[in-house]
Amino acid sequence: MGTTEHPDFERGRGAASGQLSTRFGMPRRELDGDWRDHVAALDGPPVKLRTTVTEEHPKTILSFNQSPDIPFDRSINAYRGCEHGCVYCYARPTHAWYDLSPGLDFETRLFAKPNAGELLRQTLNKRGYKPAPIALGTNTDPYQPIERRYRITRDVLEVCLEARHPVTITTKSDRVLADADLLAEMAREKLSAVAISVTSLDPVLSAKLEPRCAAPIKRLAALGRLAELGVPVHCSISPIIPAITDEFMESIIERAATLGVQSVGWIPLRLPHEVAPLFREWLDVHYPERAGKVMNIVREMRGGRDNDPGFFTRMKPQGVWADLIRTRFRVACRKAGIDRSKAQFELDCSRFTPPEVGGQMRLL
Template sequence: MNPYEPRALKGRGAASNPEGRFETVRHQAEDDGWQSALLDEAAPRPRTEVTEERARRVISRNDSPDIGFSQAINPYRGCEHGCIYCYARPSHSYLNLSPGLDFETRLRAKGNLAEALREELAKPGYVPSPINIGSNTDPYQPVEKRWRLTRAALQLLAECHHPCTIVTKNALVERDLDLLAPMARERLVQVFVSINSLDNRLAAKLEPRASAPHRRLQAIATLHEAGVSVGVMVAPIIPALNDRDMEAVLERAAAAGARSAGYTTVRLPWELKTLFREWLALHAPQRADHVMSLVQQMNGGRDYDSDFSTRMHGQGVFADLLRKRFDIACRRHGLHRNRELPLDVSRFVPPRQPSPQGELF
């Protein structure tokens, strides 16, 4: 075995660490016949490292016509879940880090998230609208157990009666039911749990450190029982790999208490297309060409098409078939398609800025 070739790493999605698109220097290891004899093929797997950063602003805004929210916060850069299909991987290039293994092992935590969010919400000209938590990286990824940044943000939003939506594929969301349940009673929160397959073996390779599919279904049930409005995101759908599970996911999620559903097809921008092809070669070599052929059919003959009108659901015959299958399954199981709960922005009370004089009144 060539020790320099990409290989599957247990607990990690990417198999390599290619330079980002902004790097001017490329490194390539070569076996000269000497070093390979000293390399241990059972070398320890890369460990997760978290670096704290101080953010000046934490609310990001967008006006993309295919995204249902205008404001978002992401407590972390990078994501330990390691989902190989994650469209956020290329964003790690802006940190001079690799979209490959670096994205899932070298994370950044916005340690002052709550303080920065408080300052932004307290600005005189701030106009409230629902804030999405987890638009880029998962707010409940494993490192949240220690850093608790998502919980800190929720505590502040609850204090201000500010509405928010959450997207996650981790059952850790259940930890914050003490905040989510009261917010739900005031129509201040809606949670979407992402499940794209019921196959544990496939999920362990596609999204190695996310909660198992059955555990996410249990989280949907727990949230529903607590009175929290919950939906399911079948995302992303990868043709010839996990699309066969779409109807079963919707059925099981509806039975667990989900009342709305959405889906997206796989997107492969920038460096992600190379990482995903590498993953296919390692984990699904017999169907790799077929998968990519269908992906290209849904993207106008390319690996990725960034057109706002088609990038989320694709185009062409296969994309149309997915859309019809999804609509039929939603009707069958009583799921509202892409319907977000009308959240209440009228209750918002701006937070008070900390004063050196303390609270006198």
């Protein structure tokens, strides 16, 4: 069935509304139908949402975590908010902390950190710093559209190349190829690895689910090109949304393997905090006939809840549906000739050298 009409839905955006969160005590705002009609009669139809970018200048850029179920302990997020507009994005709730909507504000009111490269340079030059792979794109995409203008991710990569510091990247954009020269050079010294998420092979579905991301075929092509250049690549089939995207899993694995990708994985749909109502709203707009089925399966895999926030279990759903996906994944990898026992992201921290700051090396 096709998309149904929704009074608050704007074409080209992932979320259908801009409700503020009340989780941090902010007041809830509602616009009833009569008032909406009154405003429209006076002012005409609402103005099309435009993306705005606010520059901010933090004092630190490297974030550390102690989460036991993720494979990195430090990360850089050059941007807050993400124009890709993926309705399922687990990072959406971070906007609530700033009195902004995890819905439309998250994908239209963005923040950039143009001094990220210089801050990283200063951090790596501190006495006692011990290198370990820095993860880029763990919260918002480092190659979302505004990267073309700001080139913050490229600045960070240039510092890491100079310092011989390893980096991993997670993205949904083929814009990563703009930095293929740096990534290939770093890969030759075991300093870089890239994961690209591919959720489906249907461009129409992708346009609804992640409206401003690169088309699936472009993401796969980027994986293939990076593999040709010798960059370790990983195809992340994530998130898998039952009864919406899971049908594409085997085909994605097969396509990735033919492109030379030898590392694949999947992550189940996660619906923390405000993401759950936003996703339910998205289902009502695009797939009303199967909304109940989708959420019933999600809850079956999450112990009867929309979301399971627990360490380890948040990445490993339980139940019959989860076991079925795991079995299908293993079979598809075997058929595609992908050996999942091989480590694909072996990065080298042994040749780290503090970078120059202000034209001078660190005094020892």
